[in-house]
Amino acid sequence: xxxxxxxxxxxxxxxxxxxxxxxxxxxxxxxxxxxxxxxxxxxxxxxxxxxxxxxxxxxxxxxxxxxxxxxxxxxxxxxxxxxxxxxxxxxxxxxxxxxxxxxxxxxxxxxxxxx
Amino acid sequence: xxxxxxxxxxxxxxxxxxxxxxxxxxxxxxxxxxxxxxxxxxxxxxxxxxxxxxxxxxxxxxxxxxxxxxxxxxxxxxxxxxxxxxxxxxxxxxxxxxxxxxxxxxxxxxxxx
Numbered sequence: 725x726x727x728x729x730x731x732x733x734x735x736x737x738x739x740x741x742x743x744x745x746x747x748x749x750x751x752x753x754x755x756x757x758x759x760x761x762x763x764x765x766x767x768x769x770x771x772x773x774x775x776x777x778x779x780x781x782x783x784x785x786x787x788x789x790x791x792x793x794x795x796x797x798x799x800x801x802x803x804x805x806x807x808x809x810x811x812x813x814x815x816x817x818x819x820x821x822x823x824x825x826x827x828x829x830x831x832x833x834x835x836x837x838x839x
Numbered sequence: 840x841x842x843x844x845x846x847x848x849x850x851x852x853x854x855x856x857x858x859x860x861x862x863x864x865x866x867x868x869x870x871x872x873x874x875x876x877x878x879x880x881x882x883x884x885x886x887x888x889x890x891x892x893x894x895x896x897x898x899x900x901x902x903x904x905x906x907x908x909x910x911x912x913x914x915x916x917x918x919x920x921x922x923x924x925x926x927x928x929x930x931x932x933x934x935x936x937x938x939x940x941x942x943x944x945x946x947x948x949x950x951x952x
Binding site for chain 2: 728755759817819829
């Protein structure tokens with residue numbers, strides 16, 4: 725079946741604008757994760773969903789970042805009033821369940837550039 | 840924040856040689872995983888080793904785990920040009936409610952034909 729998909733693949737925005745990044749997980753996967761990868765910070769966890777709820781938002785860097793998941797499927801990561809330090813590749817992953825050994829399957833990422 | 844360090848940061852070898860990458864981490868873990876990334880985009884899961892395991896094999900990959908030293912190594916035998924990529928270790932912590940991955944800094948591997 726299809727893997728994890730993300731859109732857009734690239735997004736260029738101006739400082740201060742809001743952006744929405746979308747993730748379509750693998751069908752049937754209940755767990756969904758957002759990570760970001762930047763030159764300065766490497767790969768870092770942002771938020772985790774189990775179903776539609778987010779029991780762990782500890783990685784969100786500021787209150788400008790929010791995410792939701794609807795229908796236990798699609799997730800949207802929203803960044804308000806973007807800053808240049810938000811420039812990064814945003815990666816989404818899904819896994820079948822919350823078991824610690826469940827493999828996380830990653831999407832291709834959205835490269836965000838804030839000018 | 841990153842869990843730990845990987846070394847070397849970059850590794851260049853000839854096709855056919857073995858490549859060894861090391862990873863250290865800081866906290867108690869449930870398991871440790873290795874991922875591969877091509878061209879700075881999606882990550883591909885390679886292998887998982889549980890905290891009660893010491894060694895695991897998958898094809899040309901061999902992973903070791905030393906929980907007393909909080910370290911792991913990934914060995915790729917008989918490397919190929921197609922193995923050129925970045926390799927990351929990632930840990931799932933013992934007390935994780937959500938099993939999120941904490942990544943190391945990665946090793947950039949170049950295999951010359």
